[in-house]
Amino acid sequence: MPLYLSPRIGPTLQSALDETALMAQLSDALGSPLGVILPQQVADNVAAFRSIFSAHRLAGQIYYAHKANRSSALVRELAATDAGIDVASLAELQHALGAGFGPQRIMATGPKNEEFLWLCAVTGVTVSADSVGELAALATLVTNWSLPRVRVMARLSGFSSTGVRFTSRRSRFGMSAAAVSEVLDLIEKHAGALDLVGMAFHLDTIGLPEKAVALEGCLGALDECRRRGLRPWSVDIGGGFGVDYLADGTQWERYTTALTEAVLGRRAPLTWAGHGYGLRAEGGHVRGALNLYPAHRPVSGPAYLDRLLRTTAPEQRRPLGTLLLDNMYDLHVEPGRALLDQCGLVLTRVLEVRDEANGDTIVRLDCNARDVSLEEHGVLMDPVVVHRTTTAAAGPVGVYLFGNLCLEADLITRRKVFLPSRPRTGDLLAFVNTAGYLMDFSATQALRQPIGRKVALYRDGGAWRWCLDEQYWPVHRRVEAA
Amino acid sequence: MRFENMTDAIGNTPLVRIDAAVHGLRNIDLYAKMELLNPFGSLKDRAAWNMARPLLAQAVERGDTVVELSSGNTAKALAVIAGMHGLTFKSVTNRMKVTEIKDLLLLLGAEIDELPGQAECLDPSDTDDPLTRMYHRLAESDGGYLHTDQYFNELNVDAHLNGTGPEIVKDLDGRAPDYFIACVGTAGSSTGVAAALRQHNPEVRVVGLVAHKSDFIPGIRTIDEVHEVGLFDPDVYDEVETITADDAIDGLLTLVRRCGTLAGPTGGGAYQGAVRHLRAIDAQLTERRTAVFIVCDRVESYMSYLRERRPELFGRPPRRNSLRTVTDAEVRQAAVVDVAEAERWIAERRGLVVDLRSPFAYQALHIDGSVNIVDEIFAELLHGGLPFGRRQPVLLVCPVGEKSARYAALLTRMGHPDVRSLDGGIIAWRDAGAELVRD
Numbered sequence: 001m002p003l004y005l006s007p008r009i010g011p012t013l014q015s016a017l018d019e020t021a022l023m024a025q026l027s028d029a030l031g032s033p034l035g036v037i038l039p040q041q042v043a044d045n046v047a048a049f050r051s052i053f054s055a056h057r058l059a060g061q062i063y064y065a066h067k068a069n070r071s072s073a074l075v076r077e078l079a080a081t082d083a084g085i086d087v088a089s090l091a092e093l094q095h096a097l098g099a100g101f102g103p104q105r106i107m108a109t110g111p112k113n114e115e116f117l118w119l120c121a122v123t124g125v126t127v128s129a130d131s132v133g134e135l136a137a138l139a140t141l142v143t144n145w146s147l148p149r150v151r152v153m154a155r156l157s158g159f160s161s162t163g164v165r166f167t168s169r170r171s172r173f174g175m176s177a178a179a180v181s182e183v184l185d186l187i188e189k190h191a192g193a194l195d196l197v198g199m200a201f202h203l204d205t206i207g208l209p210e211k212a213v214a215l216e217g218c219l220g221a222l223d224e225c226r227r228r229g230l231r232p233w234s235v236d237i238g239g240g241f242g243v244d245y246l247a248d249g250t251q252w253e254r255y256t257t258a259l260t261e262a263v264l265g266r267r268a269p270l271t272w273a274g275h276g277y278g279l280r281a282e283g284g285h286v287r288g289a290l291n292l293y294p295a296h297r298p299v300s301g302p303a304y305l306d307r308l309l310r311t312t313a314p315e316q317r318r319p320l321g322t323l324l325l326d327n328m329y330d331l332h333v334e335p336g337r338a339l340l341d342q343c344g345l346v347l348t349r350v351l352e353v354r355d356e357a358n359g360d361t362i363v364r365l366d367c368n369a370r371d372v373s374l375e376e377h378g379v380l381m382d383p384v385v386v387h388r389t390t391t392a393a394a395g396p397v398g399v400y401l402f403g404n405l406c407l408e409a410d411l412i413t414r415r416k417v418f419l420p421s422r423p424r425t426g427d428l429l430a431f432v433n434t435a436g437y438l439m440d441f442s443a444t445q446a447l448r449q450p451i452g453r454k455v456a457l458y459r460d461g462g463a464w465r466w467c468l469d470e471q472y473w474p475v476h477r478r479v480e481a482a
Numbered sequence: 483m484r485f486e487n488m489t490d491a492i493g494n495t496p497l498v499r500i501d502a503a504v505h506g507l508r509n510i511d512l513y514a515k516m517e518l519l520n521p522f523g524s525l526k527d528r529a530a531w532n533m534a535r536p537l538l539a540q541a542v543e544r545g546d547t548v549v550e551l552s553s554g555n556t557a558k559a560l561a562v563i564a565g566m567h568g569l570t571f572k573s574v575t576n577r578m579k580v581t582e583i584k585d586l587l588l589l590l591g592a593e594i595d596e597l598p599g600q601a602e603c604l605d606p607s608d609t610d611d612p613l614t615r616m617y618h619r620l621a622e623s624d625g626g627y628l629h630t631d632q633y634f635n636e637l638n639v640d641a642h643l644n645g646t647g648p649e650i651v652k653d654l655d656g657r658a659p660d661y662f663i664a665c666v667g668t669a670g671s672s673t674g675v676a677a678a679l680r681q682h683n684p685e686v687r688v689v690g691l692v693a694h695k696s697d698f699i700p701g702i703r704t705i706d707e708v709h710e711v712g713l714f715d716p717d718v719y720d721e722v723e724t725i726t727a728d729d730a731i732d733g734l735l736t737l738v739r740r741c742g743t744l745a746g747p748t749g750g751g752a753y754q755g756a757v758r759h760l761r762a763i764d765a766q767l768t769e770r771r772t773a774v775f776i777v778c779d780r781v782e783s784y785m786s787y788l789r790e791r792r793p794e795l796f797g798r799p800p801r802r803n804s805l806r807t808v809t810d811a812e813v814r815q816a817a818v819v820d821v822a823e824a825e826r827w828i829a830e831r832r833g834l835v836v837d838l839r840s841p842f843a844y845q846a847l848h849i850d851g852s853v854n855i856v857d858e859i860f861a862e863l864l865h866g867g868l869p870f871g872r873r874q875p876v877l878l879v880c881p882v883g884e885k886s887a888r889y890a891a892l893l894t895r896m897g898h899p900d901v902r903s904l905d906g907g908i909i910a911w912r913d914a915g916a917e918l919v920r921d
């Protein structure tokens with residue numbers, strides 16, 4: 001039985017995929033790989049997050065984590081919604097400003113150099129500060145350049161809990177929640193330069209209990225602010241809401257069980273060179289941990305936010321959403337991956353299909369593992385075969401997907417991928433739902449191979465239309481019928 | 483029976499027949515090994531004591547902390563044993579999912595360390611399973627730990643090889659049963675009992691039960707996880723079958739309601755798995771056979787688990803004056819006042835201002851002169867009747883004016899003639915620039 005991991009495909013994405021002639025034309029004209037962005041979908045995703053805010057009666061901002069995709073179309077489309085944007089570099093900030101985001105809708109996060117800080121301060125965007133040093137540097141900048149007060153958030157980490165001790169992975173980022181008074185001392189000292197508007201965290205975990213501890217930790221820090229007479233009104237809980245990549249949870253369960261068996265040698269390998277995705281066999285037992293994104297995540301995106309807000313705060317014993325509201329705090333979120341759910345795909349061209357002597361079938365694609373970074377991000381999800389002509393030999397086939405770099409390691413994914421029908425040279429493989437981190441996050445020009453172009457595909461007047469990503473603006477120029 | 487120590491009461495549990503009228507098997511005598519009658523509440527008392535006993539004298543001398551990767555019965559037993567010897571116990575867990583057990587551990591003075599959840603972004607440096615992580619931690623510390631290592635410790639198996647198994651044979655008049663069915667956690671009990679039984683009769687059929695992959699049954703492993711267990715050897719079992727949480731609860735209900743056996747979910751799962759497995763065999767049999775399954779622990783620790791999965795079992799009559807019964811039409815008719823009017827009402831000291839928000843939020847900032855009755859407690863009070871007189875005018879305040887309007891409607895229905903809600907709540911109050919104080 002083929003071990004499929006079929007992607008979850010929403011109606012919009014499906015309707016784009018159904019345009020096979022258009023897909024083939026685009027690929028022929030613009031090359032492989034080709035990133036296809038569906039900018040309009042992102043507005044629906046913003047609305048889905050917004051509806052959770054409304055259900056909890058919470059105000060606050062949805063900041064798109066720009067790092068998830070370099071696309072201009074997405075950022076410009078978002079500028080036309082009520083969302084904000086989270087920028088993590090100088091260039092992302094410039095991009096956001098140029099796309100139409102006003103400074104009150106921009107949050108600057110991550111490690112920052114002086115130029116980045118300066119542009120934040122001059123334009124008046126909110127700075128989510130990672131360290132006391134960053135706050136001090138910002139205050140100096142503001143003072144030296146006689147700039148208006150800059151709105152700042154203090155990003156905290158290392159939250160502690162009582163009773164059960166929840167250990168969190170150590171983070172490179174954020175200031176110690178235990179030392180919040182030091183942070184506030186500095187902010188009070190530079191009251192003319194820094195305007196504290198809230199507390200922030202971003203935890204790289206899917207675990208709700210850790211986030212609950214962190215959120216309650218922020219409430220504690222804000223309490224300290226109020227004691228001192230400061231009046232910040234918001235909590236930013238970062239991103240990490242997740243995406244449910246797979247259509248069918250039982251496929252995921254079947255696959256991971258089979259992988260365990262393969263690692264133990266109880267069935268034929270499912271991966272190139274017996275790779276175990278973090279699992280290994282030791283004396284007949286499985287060791288290690290499955291180092292994969294949990295591709296089947298029924299509670300993800302807006303539903304995950306909802307679940308978090310319904311979670312009871314460990315100390316105050318009230319749902320976190322209710323506590324935020326009780327305290328009149330705005331809630332900010334910074335979803336990247338979750339906001340780009342169903343927002344794009346990567347089209348790749350099949351260069352060769354061959355059967356090896358050992359029985360393996362190889363499909364060589366005109367792209368590399370950096371162009372569709374499923375493997376790097378641990379997302380196991382099948383591509384969709386777009387046949388040019390009628391289906392070749394019917395029936396499923398298990399194949400290895402090779403990339404176009406002359407590197408032994410350049411497999412698009414190290415697992416054997418089961419396709420419902422055998423592709424032929426010239427056919428396309430569409431890696432769907434890859435807009436968040438899986439499209440261009442780590443694309444490089446190694447070997448002078450080009451980085452894939454991007455197009456925006458949008459509905460206008462009942463039809464699909466497209467343009468280069470950098471040409472897309474939410475005001476569509478109607479193409480008059482000939 | 484007179485003992486010097488509670489640990490002397492471990493083991494020698496009864497083997498009790500399950501009434502054929504309940505299980506419906508015609509040719510099989512089905513017995514339950516009542517491990518729930520161990521002094522600290524479970525089968526794991528045996529393993530905990532057997533693993534800890536030889537190391538205790540030294541640990542007491544050095545003042546070591548007893549440590550184990552467990553979120554359940556082993557932790558409970560070790561916490562008690564550690565306490566009896568003046569030692570601390572630390573439980574390291576992946577996720578402490580059963581609140582009653584967590585609370586009991588804290589009550590026993592245990593420390594609970596939760597390991598971090600899975601990373602949202604893939605971190606290639608994060609390759610360790612919980613057990614390996616714990617080994618690393620123990621290795622990093624400079625000693626001071628008594629680690630019982632239940633997933634790898636042969637003494638876990640020995641406790642059952644020398645205790646549980648022979649007891650079953652003795653109670654069956656020196657014969658091993660034909661079938662033995664047990665849930666697999668560390669595999670200690672099933673492995674030890676199977677070996678003891680096979681010494682008497684190599685033909686004993688052994689069935690191991692694991693949880694269905696997407697299910698959580700506290701105390702046992704899923705079909706994938708079981709391969710991580712050091713003591714697990716697939717050759718011990720003639721069959722490894724899965725049970726669902728629903729099976730476990732169905733079986734639990736049969737045992738608690740009909741068999742006088744206050745079994746927890748794995749006891750129920752073992753019963754259900756046993757009957758399911760044996761039913762097919764029973765139909766073919768022409769002579770009598772004997773089967774034994776294990777009831778590992780007691781039901782009381784799993785109330786929240788059961789309530790979450792089968793709320794209908796806990797159906798209670800609706801309480802009077804419940805907020806849920808307030809209709810939208812009633813809410814629309816409730817009296818509301820806007821911020822300006824409320825400011826006047828308060829300045830003229832016309833009545834009582836009740837702030838329904840959490841105590842922390844109230845203490846941080848509130849309307850001067852208001853009293854704080856958090857909504858949960860207010861709801862509780864209203865079940866009993868009006869908490870203030872009818873001639874006492876009241877203004878209710880909540881975050882956005884929704885909850886307060888519902889309560890105003892409820893109070894009106896309860897016969898209070900003079901109650902109103904702050905429109906837009908305290909957020910509108912703040913946004914209008916009205917005064918907020920802290921004491």
Ligand SMILES: Cc1ncc(COP(=O)(O)O)c(C=O)c1O
Nearest residue numbers: 065202239240241334335336337
């Ligand atoms: C500070 C911050 N906010 C938001 C995000 C977005 O996370 P996600 O795409 O998982 O929602 C990240 C991701 O690294 C981050 O570091």
Ligand SMILES: Cc1ncc(COP(=O)(O)O)c(C=O)c1O
Nearest residue numbers: 666667668669670671701748778
């Ligand atoms: C409730 C419960 N049932 C069954 C078992 C399984 O016992 P063993 O660990 O000996 O396999 C355990 C073990 O932790 C348990 O806690």
